[in-house]
Amino acid sequence: MSSDNLIQQAADILRTSKNIAVLTGAGVSKESGVPTFRDAMDGLWARFDPQQLATPLAFLQDPKLVWDWYEYRREMVAKAKPNPGHLALAELERRAPSLTIITQNVDDLHEQAGSKNVIHLHGNIARSKCFYNCQGDPTVVDVSKIEYDKAQGPPPCPHCGRWLRPDVVWFGEMLPVDQLDVAKVASISADVMLVIGTSGLVTPAATMPELAKSQGAKIIEVNPDDSMITRIADIKLDGASGEILPRVLEAMGKNA
Numbered sequence: 001m002s003s004d005n006l007i008q009q010a011a012d013i014l015r016t017s018k019n020i021a022v023l024t025g026a027g028v029s030k031e032s033g034v035p036t037f038r039d040a041m042d043g044l045w046a047r048f049d050p051q052q053l054a055t056p057l058a059f060l061q062d063p064k065l066v067w068d069w070y071e072y073r074r075e076m077v078a079k080a081k082p083n084p085g086h087l088a089l090a091e092l093e094r095r096a097p098s099l100t101i102i103t104q105n106v107d108d109l110h111e112q113a114g115s116k117n118v119i120h121l122h123g124n125i126a127r128s129k130c131f132y133n134c135q136g137d138p139t140v141v142d143v144s145k146i147e148y149d150k151a152q153g154p155p156p157c158p159h160c161g162r163w164l165r166p167d168v169v170w171f172g173e174m175l176p177v178d179q180l181d182v183a184k185v186a187s188i189s190a191d192v193m194l195v196i197g198t199s200g201l202v203t204p205a206a207t208m209p210e211l212a213k214s215q216g217a218k219i220i221e222v223n224p225d226d227s228m229i230t231r232i233a234d235i236k237l238d239g240a241s242g243e244i245l246p247r248v249l250e251a252m253g254k255n256a
């Protein structure tokens with residue numbers, strides 16, 4: 001657990017910063033009950049490797065398997081509620097309106113917590129789109145309006161009749177260009193970047209802290225373990241984001 005001294009240092013940097021960027025990963029949603037990508041899966045899914053399921057090739061080889069796995073993940077995300085870490089970030093944005101959250105998460109827990117300025121680099125698990133984006137990229141479709149036989153696999157695209165898929169970024173796919181551009185601008189303009197709950201293994205998201213640092217931003221990391229980002233962090237706060245972030249907010253308040 002991080003010392004009060006480090007927490008206070010982080011709070012002082014945040015309080016005196018004009019532009020705050022926040023990069024979040026799966027760790028920030030863990031205390032909401034959403035397992036990270038690299039956590040072992042249980043039950044039916046224990047024998048599958050998520051990295052093998054989250055690819056266009058896996059989908060083409062077995063659309064039903066990949067669709068069912070995303071249905072399982074969707075159910076977990078649908079049940080999840082924002083945790084104190086999400087709520088603290090929303091409060092930080094109220095205090096510092098120029099704050100931008102760049103998230104790799106496909107849930108909407110930041111928005112549910114009240115954050116407004118959120119960039120999703122890896123898509124949105126609640127949405128579906130045509131696998132072929134037959135009406136343009138992305139061809140988003142409301143699955144709740146489609147009747148289909150779940151035993152047969154994913155629902156058909158109402159435009160072209162081919163498969164629908166989750167609107168998330170899979171391994172080997174490009175990130176949405178507009179979101180990536182905004183994320184880069186937020187990183188370059190930041191005086192400080194908070195890096196929370198990410199292993200820093202997946203690029204280009206993982207390059208944002210380096211980008212921010214190259215332009216003079218301070219890097220504050222919140223993670224119970226070390227990550228690929230830790231070596232460039234100016235301050236490393238060891239612990240769960242749901243515990244650390246409320247403490248940082250409280251420390252900001254003290255000397256405000």
Ligand code: OAD
Nearest residue numbers: 025026027036037038104169197198199200202225240241
């Ligand atoms: P990872 O699963 O790689 O890493 C989660 C990080 O969260 C680890 O560094 C943990 O130590 C940390 N962590 C665990 N519990 C935490 C807590 N309570 N508070 C704070 N941190 C905690 O997740 P990501 O880095 O988000 O991509 O993974 C990046 C991308 O890889 C994902 O978006 C996904 C995946 O493949 C795609 O689907 C394209």
